Amino acid sequence: MSVDLSNVRNIGISAHIDSGKTTLTERILFYTDRIHAIHDVRGKDGVGAKMDSMELERERGITIQSAATYCNWKGNNINIIDTPGHVDFTVEVERALRVLDGAVLILCSVGGVQSQSITVNRQMDRYNVPRISFINKCDRTGANPERVTRQLQDKLGLNAHMLQLPIGLENDLAGVVDLVTMKALYFDGDNGEIIREEEIPAELQDAADAKREELLDAVSMFSDDLMEAMLEETEITSDMVKAAVRAGTLALEFSPVFIGSAYKNKAVQPLLDAVEYYLPCPTDVENIGLDLDKNEEEFPVSNNDDDPLVMLAFKLEDGRYGQLTYVRTYQGRLTKGDTIYNVRTGKKVKVGRLVRMHSDDMEDIDSCGSGDIVALFGVDCASGDTFTDGKITCSMSSMHIPEPVISLAILPVDNKAQINMSKALNRFTKEDPTFKTFVDHETNETIISGMGELHLEVYVERMKREYNAEVEVGAPQVAYRETISARAEFNYTHKKQTGGSGQFGRVAGYMEPLEEGEYEFEDKIVGGAIPREFISSCDKGFAKSLAKGTLCGSPVTGVRCVINDGSFHAVDSSDVAFQLAAAGAFREGYAKAKPKIMEPIMKVAVEGPSEFQGSVMGSINQRRGMIIGTTEEGNYTVVEAEVPLSEMFGYSTALRSLTQGKAEFTMEFASFKPVPKSVSEELVKKYQDEKKEK
Amino acid sequence: MGKEDLVSNNPLRALGLEKEDGNDGRRVGLVMARAGLGKTAILVQIAMDSMLRENKVLHVAIGEGLEKTKTWYDDILSLMNHQDKSIGSYQQIVDEVMQNRMIMTFKENSFSVATLEERMEDLSQQGIFKADCLVIDGFDFAGAGSAAALGELKSFMKQNDLKMIWFSAVSHRDDNRVSANGVPAPCHEVDDIFDTVLLISPEKDEIRLKTLKCSEACSVDAGKSLSLDPATMLIKKA
Numbered sequence: 001m002s003v004d005l006s007n008v009r010n011i012g013i014s015a016h017i018d019s020g021k022t023t024l025t026e027r028i029l030f031y032t033d034r035i036h037a038i039h040d041v042r043g044k045d046g047v048g049a050k051m052d053s054m055e056l057e058r059e060r061g062i063t064i065q066s067a068a069t070y071c072n073w074k075g076n077n078i079n080i081i082d083t084p085g086h087v088d089f090t091v092e093v094e095r096a097l098r099v100l101d102g103a104v105l106i107l108c109s110v111g112g113v114q115s116q117s118i119t120v121n122r123q124m125d126r127y128n129v130p131r132i133s134f135i136n137k138c139d140r141t142g143a144n145p146e147r148v149t150r151q152l153q154d155k156l157g158l159n160a161h162m163l164q165l166p167i168g169l170e171n172d173l174a175g176v177v178d179l180v181t182m183k184a185l186y187f188d189g190d191n192g193e194i195i196r197e198e199e200i201p202a203e204l205q206d207a208a209d210a211k212r213e214e215l216l217d218a219v220s221m222f223s224d225d226l227m228e229a230m231l232e233e234t235e236i237t238s239d240m241v242k243a244a245v246r247a248g249t250l251a252l253e254f255s256p257v258f259i260g261s262a263y264k265n266k267a268v269q270p271l272l273d274a275v276e277y278y279l280p281c282p283t284d285v286e287n288i289g290l291d292l293d294k295n296e297e298e299f300p301v302s303n304n305d306d307d308p309l310v311m312l313a314f315k316l317e318d319g320r321y322g323q324l325t326y327v328r329t330y331q332g333r334l335t336k337g338d339t340i341y342n343v344r345t346g347k348k349v350k351v352g353r354l355v356r357m358h359s360d361d362m363e364d365i366d367s368c369g370s371g372d373i374v375a376l377f378g379v380d381c382a383s384g385d386t387f388t389d390g391k392i393t394c395s396m397s398s399m400h401i402p403e404p405v406i407s408l409a410i411l412p413v414d415n416k417a418q419i420n421m422s423k424a425l426n427r428f429t430k431e432d433p434t435f436k437t438f439v440d441h442e443t444n445e446t447i448i449s450g451m452g453e454l455h456l457e458v459y460v461e462r463m464k465r466e467y468n469a470e471v472e473v474g475a476p477q478v479a480y481r482e483t484i485s486a487r488a489e490f491n492y493t494h495k496k497q498t499g500g501s502g503q504f505g506r507v508a509g510y511m512e513p514l515e516e517g518e519y520e521f522e523d524k525i526v527g528g529a530i531p532r533e534f535i536s537s538c539d540k541g542f543a544k545s546l547a548k549g550t551l552c553g554s555p556v557t558g559v560r561c562v563i564n565d566g567s568f569h570a571v572d573s574s575d576v577a578f579q580l581a582a583a584g585a586f587r588e589g590y591a592k593a594k595p596k597i598m599e600p601i602m603k604v605a606v607e608g609p610s611e612f613q614g615s616v617m618g619s620i621n622q623r624r625g626m627i628i629g630t631t632e633e634g635n636y637t638v639v640e641a642e643v644p645l646s647e648m649f650g651y652s653t654a655l656r657s658l659t660q661g662k663a664e665f666t667m668e669f670a671s672f673k674p675v676p677k678s679v680s681e682e683l684v685k686k687y688q689d690e691k692k693e694k
Numbered sequence: 695m696g697k698e699d700l701v702s703n704n705p706l707r708a709l710g711l712e713k714e715d716g717n718d719g720r721r722v723g724l725v726m727a728r729a730g731l732g733k734t735a736i737l738v739q740i741a742m743d744s745m746l747r748e749n750k751v752l753h754v755a756i757g758e759g760l761e762k763t764k765t766w767y768d769d770i771l772s773l774m775n776h777q778d779k780s781i782g783s784y785q786q787i788v789d790e791v792m793q794n795r796m797i798m799t800f801k802e803n804s805f806s807v808a809t810l811e812e813r814m815e816d817l818s819q820q821g822i823f824k825a826d827c828l829v830i831d832g833f834d835f836a837g838a839g840s841a842a843a844l845g846e847l848k849s850f851m852k853q854n855d856l857k858m859i860w861f862s863a864v865s866h867r868d869d870n871r872v873s874a875n876g877v878p879a880p881c882h883e884v885d886d887i888f889d890t891v892l893l894i895s896p897e898k899d900e901i902r903l904k905t906l907k908c909s910e911a912c913s914v915d916a917g918k919s920l921s922l923d924p925a926t927m928l929i930k931k932a
Contacts, residue, residue: 155759155761614817618820621820621822626793627796627822628760628764629799630799
């Protein structure tokens, strides 16, 4: 049976950490009858929020993995992905936004637009996701939704306007005035489930009239009907306003703002109505696929159930019953028992079980259609893979995956832990493309790398809890890189004659810095100085050499290797000989190409009371940070800076003690920059000492 | 070609501003225009010119966000790079130049000269940033207390050892008041404070940067004007 796509909403919930995303989702599930009791995020009642199904999430009160759920509100099927707010888990947010049609940006009515809200907003911009904002926690002391709306305009550049006015604030928050219907809404019952509609309180009438006027002015440009009604001073209906707000929102030119308090059960239902009215259904959004049969020509997916199937796997999870693959269907229909085709691997797989996810619970379904978000069982694939029914060869565009910036060595405590650790690592690397692992052959240590301390900490903890893999953890290490800063020539001959067949190969050319990209190889050999069959051996030899630079043993990036001469031996030249010759040539050229060490620089934002501004800036300065600037608003200041990651270890403790725990910071990767000379010398010395010890 | 060439090729040379922040005194400048005509772009070019000459510039943006202000610098520098393809290691120059800049943004109601002084002192005492030049974008010349604040400008500059302060001010089409030097309201009554006053003025197909008032150090005579590229707001090379 086909579902009317105009009644489907695929939405994400994103925000700065601790803005109340999970609490809000919990209320949404309650009001849509998906759960029958409300539980606390931090699990004080021993249950924990539905969407934070992971034990760790409940303990820490943060969302680590995005969880998908489904609910029905007034006949609309809403697929919701509750996404993490911490930047270390940014890939979860990215993945969710890639497959969603609309989003709800949640803000704290006191904290306002915080650094992570800016990041999330940027991510939404990147994927052209229409969004509505919900200013949560209006019951808190200091709540000021008007100020937050101004911040949405100033800091995020959104054409944001409130569609509601609060009736009371802080402890007196009683309800909201709907500026579209011009009615006051109150939320009665034990859990705010009974909505009482009344006339606007007299003392708020003037403010409501003025705000509505402001709203109409802002949205009139999106609707000719509304504009006409305003000019001709005829009746302006709620439907006219809603249509104008919807048009502006879908065009990404308007962002409606709603207010309430999820924790106090105030004004969550109007937000659900807003999801229906103002956020797009799958057919409102154009999603682009790449036709691999036509040289990756872009085409819009049809959203039509009758067309060939196209779906994207955007998240993998190791469920209780095996691998669970979350997919978004862009066109076509999938029925249990169908055979689907993984475009990347070319493998066919039969879909044995199809489920709709409700956090860690699931419901078996027989089929799903265009625009749906469901999960498959027993489908082996990687995150980001495209599936079709084989009638079409296309791929959905790839996702933006940031490079890991931090690594640490882990050592299993015994044999059993070793086996379990391998299983865990295998699973985690499949699930999360920002989490990487490898074995350092010199030290024989297993190294894991990711986006931040918390990111790796969570995986180590998951290893223990989910896989019973007890590991010892080394100190976090910064993922340095090496690169070259000058052009250098090489001319290296690899010659070995120690019994049996010999090895011979000469490789000459030059290497130079590459502005963009990690590595490039160019063959400028003329006259067969190196036979064709050995050119790829040279490429391989150079590429292998990039794994470990000579300065501090970090990977080498930003190098272009060009070969223009060489020589070979009819008998002794081989693939191996030329690989070794290229490796030797690389060593020779690298030493002359003024190599340097690059370190990850983080964009750091510290937010806190203005009285601590001086101490905060001092602490950043001590950490080799470059302060970009400060933003002062009343008694609250944000200091933005670029700081080397290596200097940020332990910063949360230092900041707490500097500011009496009143400031907080977030950081995200900004770029790689050369380390200062003194640091470089230290790193080189440390690497040399380590090598001597081995 | 590197940073030095960027300095000498800078079209701002035409204004001779390098002499403004020299050792012969403390200069105060003003860029005026109607709203939306590009005052910030000119202020940023003046700041950039100073930064390229190794001066530390504190950019104070009142009523404007940090990201937006930073973007002005990124855009102007990238446009300068675009105009002059021969600039050496661009990223290295950017990194070097940006070390000479700090941005402070304030909400209109959070800004006061006393707060600014307190912040500058804090930065200087901790050895984080000691500004040589100050750029103040968005100062409310019509606001209460502005005349008093401007009256103490020279002592403020001396106290903080500032070579140069540049302001921006919005003029209004419907306010015809001007000073004897031609400086429009709301700065017409305080024009004696400024050594240099520039006015951005749209004329037919182009935008002109007129010199209403100029210090003796400046190489452009009052009354002269330069042409601005309307697409980039960079001063057109003669």
